[in-house]
Amino acid sequence: MKGLDHFSIPIFGLKNGVHTFKYEMDDKVFSNFDYGILKKGNFDVEVTLEKIDESMEFSFIAKGYIEVDCDRCTANIKMPLLTEESYIIEFGETPSNIDNIITVLISDHYLNIAPYIYESLSLSIPMVKLIDCEDEEKKPCDENILNYLNKETESEPTNSIWNSLKDIKFKK
Ligand SMILES: [Zn+2]
Numbered sequence: 001m002k003g004l005d006h007f008s009i010p011i012f013g014l015k016n017g018v019h020t021f022k023y024e025m026d027d028k029v030f031s032n033f034d035y036g037i038l039k040k041g042n043f044d045v046e047v048t049l050e051k052i053d054e055s056m057e058f059s060f061i062a063k064g065y066i067e068v069d070c071d072r073c074t075a076n077i078k079m080p081l082l083t084e085e086s087y088i089i090e091f092g093e094t095p096s097n098i099d100n101i102i103t104v105l106i107s108d109h110y111l112n113i114a115p116y117i118y119e120s121l122s123l124s125i126p127m128v129k130l131i132d133c134e135d136e137e138k139k140p141c142d143e144n145i146l147n148y149l150n151k152e153t154e155s156e157p158t159n160s161i162w163n164s165l166k167d168i169k170f171k172k
Contacts, residue, residue: 059086
């Protein structure tokens with residue numbers, strides 16, 4: 001995987017104990033996964049690998065944001081996201097990832113952890129993409145559109161989608 005080499009961990013050669021690794025995941029990293037929905041964002045990822053003889057636990061915490069179109073006003077927003085996940089790594093004869101148990105071949109001296117982190121991040125993206133920016137000085141949301149939507153709400157009280165937006169108020 002081009003551009004993801006630094007995510008390869010020499011799991012076989014690791015000594016027993018706890019090992020931590022720090023990574024940054026950004027658009028460049030995400031571009032390796034062209035099938036994915038996560039394209040833009042930035043995350044600091046802290047990876048912990050604990051090896052006890054033949055078994056290993058791999059966990060990570062990713063803190064950062066994704067860049068998406070706001071579901072309310074379509075402006076480009078940076079939505080904060082925090083994701084944690086842990087896996088058990090086992091050695092076996094057939095590589096697999098079922099129920100967070102990653103099976104790797106003993107002949108695979110390295111495990112590239114980027115796809116696992118990418119998948120977890122993608123799965124943690126909420127269906128509705130909104131941020132609470134009302135108290136921010138520079139609102140990323142497009143207030144013109146929001147005000148327009150609020151007016152629409154008043155004239156269409158039966159539309160349930162706009163009904164939920166009805167209570168959004170802005171400081172004048
Ligand atoms: Zn918005």
